[in-house]
Amino acid sequence: MSQASDNEIASCDSEPIRTPGSIQPHGFLLALSPQLEVLQASDNLERFAGKTAQQVLGRPLGDLLGERAAAQLEPALRGGRLRERPASIGVVTLDGVAFDALAHIYDGLLMLEFEPAGADMQQLYPLVGDFLNKISDADSIAALSRLAATEIRALTGFGRVLVYSFDEEGHGNVLAECLADGYDSYLGQRFPAGDIPRQARELYVSNRVRRIQDANYTPACLVPAANPLTAKANDLSFAALRSVSPVHLQYMRNMGTLASMSVSLVVKGKLWGLISCHNAEARAVSYHQRLVCEQLGQILALHVKNRADADELQFRLDVRRVMVSMLAGLTQGADFIENLRSVLPELLRFARAGGVAIVVDRRLISFGHTPDDDQIRALVDWLSATVREDLFHSAHLSADYPPASAFVASASGLLAMPISRIHQHYLLWFRPEVVYTIDWAGRPDVKQPAQGTRQLSPRTSFESWREAVHGTSARWHAGELELALEFRTALLGIALERAEQMADLAEELGRANKELEAFSYSVSHDLRAPLRHIVGFSDLLMETAGGDNLERRQRFLANIKESARLAGKLVDDLLSFSQMGRAALRPVRLNMNDMVRQCIEKLGPDLPAHRIDWQVQPLPEIVADPTFLQLALINLLSNAVKFTANSDPAVIRIGSEKLDGEIAFHVADNGVGFNMNYVHKLFGVFQRLHRMEDFQGTGIGLANVRRIVERHGGRVWAHSAPGEGATFSFTLPAVPATA
Numbered sequence: 001m002s003q004a005s006d007n008e009i010a011s012c013d014s015e016p017i018r019t020p021g022s023i024q025p026h027g028f029l030l031a032l033s034p035q036l037e038v039l040q041a042s043d044n045l046e047r048f049a050g051k052t053a054q055q056v057l058g059r060p061l062g063d064l065l066g067e068r069a070a071a072q073l074e075p076a077l078r079g080g081r082l083r084e085r086p087a088s089i090g091v092v093t094l095d096g097v098a099f100d101a102l103a104h105i106y107d108g109l110l111m112l113e114f115e116p117a118g119a120d121m122q123q124l125y126p127l128v129g130d131f132l133n134k135i136s137d138a139d140s141i142a143a144l145s146r147l148a149a150t151e152i153r154a155l156t157g158f159g160r161v162l163v164y165s166f167d168e169e170g171h172g173n174v175l176a177e178c179l180a181d182g183y184d185s186y187l188g189q190r191f192p193a194g195d196i197p198r199q200a201r202e203l204y205v206s207n208r209v210r211r212i213q214d215a216n217y218t219p220a221c222l223v224p225a226a227n228p229l230t231a232k233a234n235d236l237s238f239a240a241l242r243s244v245s246p247v248h249l250q251y252m253r254n255m256g257t258l259a260s261m262s263v264s265l266v267v268k269g270k271l272w273g274l275i276s277c278h279n280a281e282a283r284a285v286s287y288h289q290r291l292v293c294e295q296l297g298q299i300l301a302l303h304v305k306n307r308a309d310a311d312e313l314q315f316r317l318d319v320r321r322v323m324v325s326m327l328a329g330l331t332q333g334a335d336f337i338e339n340l341r342s343v344l345p346e347l348l349r350f351a352r353a354g355g356v357a358i359v360v361d362r363r364l365i366s367f368g369h370t371p372d373d374d375q376i377r378a379l380v381d382w383l384s385a386t387v388r389e390d391l392f393h394s395a396h397l398s399a400d401y402p403p404a405s406a407f408v409a410s411a412s413g414l415l416a417m418p419i420s421r422i423h424q425h426y427l428l429w430f431r432p433e434v435v436y437t438i439d440w441a442g443r444p445d446v447k448q449p450a451q452g453t454r455q456l457s458p459r460t461s462f463e464s465w466r467e468a469v470h471g472t473s474a475r476w477h478a479g480e481l482e483l484a485l486e487f488r489t490a491l492l493g494i495a496l497e498r499a500e501q502m503a504d505l506a507e508e509l510g511r512a513n514k515e516l517e518a519f520s521y522s523v524s525h526d527l528r529a530p531l532r533h534i535v536g537f538s539d540l541l542m543e544t545a546g547g548d549n550l551e552r553r554q555r556f557l558a559n560i561k562e563s564a565r566l567a568g569k570l571v572d573d574l575l576s577f578s579q580m581g582r583a584a585l586r587p588v589r590l591n592m593n594d595m596v597r598q599c600i601e602k603l604g605p606d607l608p609a610h611r612i613d614w615q616v617q618p619l620p621e622i623v624a625d626p627t628f629l630q631l632a633l634i635n636l637l638s639n640a641v642k643f644t645a646n647s648d649p650a651v652i653r654i655g656s657e658k659l660d661g662e663i664a665f666h667v668a669d670n671g672v673g674f675n676m677n678y679v680h681k682l683f684g685v686f687q688r689l690h691r692m693e694d695f696q697g698t699g700i701g702l703a704n705v706r707r708i709v710e711r712h713g714g715r716v717w718a719h720s721a722p723g724e725g726a727t728f729s730f731t732l733p734a735v736p737a738t739a
Contacts, residue, residue: 015245017199019233022219023241024212026284027099027115029222031234036061036070036077039109039228042241044220048114049094053223061112065092073101077110084238085207088287091117100287104238108229113241118286127155131296141165141307145176148275148300152293153178156261156285158277162186163300165265165273168475169193170201172274183278184256195251204264205271207238209294211261214282215252219243240287252278259283261290263297267305275300316479322350323487330491340427341365350487351415351480353429360425370430371407378403380426383416391485392416393476395431405471408433413473415480417488427491431473585625585711589735592619592665595626596654599633607641610648617655620663622732624712632708635701636667636728643671643726662714663734668727673720682718705730 023029028048031040037060041053049056049064056063061077062070069092076082076089086102093099098117103110131151138144145163153161159180164172170193174186196204204210220243227234236242252260259279265272275297285293329343340347340358344367347356355370359380364373371379382401383392397404397414404411413431418424596616637652644650653668674682683706706716709730720726 015197015199015247016233017203017245018235018237020219020236020243020245021225021233022221022243023113023236023239024214024243025217025220026213027113027241028220029114029239029241030056030061030064030112031222031227032061032077032110032112034110036074036110038064040222040224040234042220043223048097048099057223065094069093073103073112077103077112082110086111086113086238086240086287088291102240102287106238107227107235109227109234111236111239113239115241115287116284118284118289124155124288124292127151127292128295128299131299135299135303138303141304142175144300144303144307146178148296149176149178152263152275152277152296153180155292155296156277156283156289158259158261158279158283159183160278162276162278163265163273164191164276166193166271170196172196175273183280201271203237204262204274205266205269208264208266208297209261209290210242210244211259211285211290212244212249212252213259213284215249215258215260216282217249240290256280261285261293263293265297265301265304267301267308272301272304312479315477316483319350319480319483322346323483323490326350326487327490337363337365344368347427347429351429351484352431352474353415354432355410355430357428357430358426359428361423368430369410369432371411375403375407376428379414379416379428380424383418383426384424387416390417390488391481393481395475396472398471408471412471413476415476415484417484419488419491421492427488433471434474585628587623587625587712589621589623590626590629591621592656595630595633599630599637602634603637603641608645610645610650612641612644612650612652615651615653617653619654619656619665620658621735622663623735624732628708628711632705632730633667635705639701639728640667640669640671640726643673644669645671647671658734659731661734662731664729664731666727666729668725670725673722673724673726675722676720679718679720683716702728 023042025042025044025047028045029040029042030038030045033039037058038056039058041056043053045056046052051064060070061073064070065073072090073092076087082103082105084104084106086104088100089103090101091098092101092114094114099114100117102113102115105111131147134147134151135144138147149161149163152158160183161178162174163176164174166172172191172193172195174189174191177185177187179185222234226232252258255278257278257280259282261277263275263277265274275293326343326346329346330339337358337360344356344365348354348368353368355366355368357364357366357370357376359376362377364376366373366376370376379401382403393413393415394400395413397412398408404414410432411430412433415429415431417427419427593616596619600614637654640652641650644652647670651670654666655668656663656665658664683702705728709716709732713733714731716728716730718726718728
């Protein structure tokens with residue numbers, strides 16, 4: 001496609017379109033001081049008012065218009081309600097001709113414009129109501145545009161009315177038109193972006209209606225040329241009579257148009273499009289007609305916005321449904337990459353792509369129509385080396401990455417995002433080539449300076465010119481890009497969660513490995529010892545089978561029984577410890593006072609002969625699994641009983657305290673205690689801090705306590721000193737207060 005050169009665009013953008021120093025001559029302009037003295041006037045004043053500009057400078061407005069007409073306008077001019085945009089402040093008659101008086105304030109001047117009066121709003125208002133009734137039935141932006149073109153042509157009498165929207169590159173695409181006989185159609189064609197320079201587009205956002213009554217006009221200059229208050233050229237951006245660029249006037253004549261009007265369609269603060277009106281002959285359009293056209297344009301822009309918002313919302317909802325479905329599938333298994341493989345069809349639908357690829361280091365998974373593996377890997381290397389954004393997208397990949405010209409059929413478009421902040425992991429979507437044609441309203445050639453001058457001249461041809469576009473894909477929708485970033489955030493969250501789970505699993509495996517080592521030692525030592533006793537005493541029993549020493553045989557049998565009991569208890573404790581990690585918790589509301597009393601009663605038959613002083617403080621209610629919690633308490637209480645065997649009396653205290661969001665329970669005794677240097681071994685499996693000969697036990701009880709408490713969301717610890725007793729503590733989540 002041929003484009004205007006940078007120098008040419010810069011020249012267009014430097015034209016003084018806001019400060020032309022002149023107006024269109026079908027009306028006249030006065031610049032007034034706040035005291036309503038004439039400071040500037042257009043040099044065509046004599047044609048309308050019988051006085052030259054020089055004659056009225058420095059004179060009161062009444063000297064020109066007459067005291068009666070000036071008095072009619074004075075309240076609006078002095079009322080302080082004028083703004084930058086012109087407003088009608090009345091109708092003035094000069095030499096039998098009625099003029100609409102329009103006023104606005106700019107650069108400290110009261111700008112007063114006069115143009116021949118036309119139909120008033122009372123005659124035109126019903127057209128607005130009729131348009132509102134009809135537009136409610138239009139079901140698309142194209143239908144809305146056709147209705148607007150028809151109504152505005154009926155209102156103004158222009159021979160051709162176009163409605164077109166601007167694309168991302170600034171080209172104007174004709175959506176609808178209404179034509180009189182003999183006018184060329186531009187429906188479906190595209191006007192090059194260079195037809196409307198950047199500064200003109202900016203002006204069109206602030207000044208919503210512009211019209212040219214006769215492209216062959218001779219401008220009427222302001223006298224004096226500069227604003228007397230600023231000594232600079234007057235900014236006529238909002239003046240209804242503002243003169244336009246000579247380049248644009250020639251453009252109109254080249255198009256076969258002598259009169260034109262354009263109405264801006266501004267959506268969300270941006271120039272979305274234009275309603276452009278053309279007439280082969282000069283044509284006047286009154287202020288009130290333009291005002292109604294502006295209102296129709298605003299109504300159309302509002303409906304365009306609402307329709308676009310509704311379409312955008314539906315599009316985003318559809319894409320989000322696919323994304324939610326994918327995310328649900330990505331949480332099913334432990335292997336994140338295999339989870340992605342399971343949702344490959346949904347990944348295609350999510351981005352409306354033809355192919356998708358997942359690259360994790362040197363592992364590559366592709367689906368659909370994609371480049372080959374080597375091409376994908378080379379592309380990922382390029383992305384990793386050159387792209388720093390969280391999301392890369394292109395609808396013309398070969399323009400950004402020339403090697404892509406080798407696979408335009410499958411990947412003219414690319415949407416790529418890294419799915420790791422550390423490694424070269426990428427998710428890629430590919431869109432195939434879409435070959436399409438553009439029907440230009442005249443070939444968009446470079447404008448050239450007119451021969452022998454440095455003045456720009458506009459393009460001269462508006463004949464339809466067709467261009468075929470290759471190597472591009474369907475464009476990426478803004479909603480797709482935003483949701484792709486949201487999807488990436490979710491993916492990183494899932495990956496982070498997986499990493500945390502793996503870290504937790506590694507920690508748990510490490511702990512399990514230590515427990516397994518301890519278990520191996522216990523099997524080889526603790527379990528082997530009673531079995532060796534059983535074998536040894538059985539041999540002795542067999543040797544004395546023929547003797548008469550009954551007491552000795554009974555002693556052997558008692559030792560065999562005790563060894564078997566110890567072996568059985570060890571196996572039972574091992575089974576219990578294993579169940580602690582597998583069985584489901586069934587938490588209920590518990591009274592800890594009752595729970596402790598029941599545990600003490602249960603220990604009763606096995607209590608030693610020495611006296612035990614149980615000191616139980618009032619305890620709060622908690623929520624826990626009663627079976628598991630009772631097992632933990634019995635282990636702690638039986639430990640306290642066991643290690644106070646040499647104390648008389650034995651004192652065992654059970655108490656509690658409230659902490660932040662949890663309740664701590666303490667079991668303290670006045671027993672033998674232990675050295676805190678070995679506290680880290682205390683809650684491990686088969687860990688003992690005392691000799692088996694002094695205090696019997698399997699070394700599993702406190703490990704059970706720890707596992708039970710941690711499964712309830714609590715923690716365990718202990719404090720002691722040798723010969724000074726010990727305190728074992730654990731926490732459970734606090735019970736929320738009830739109303």
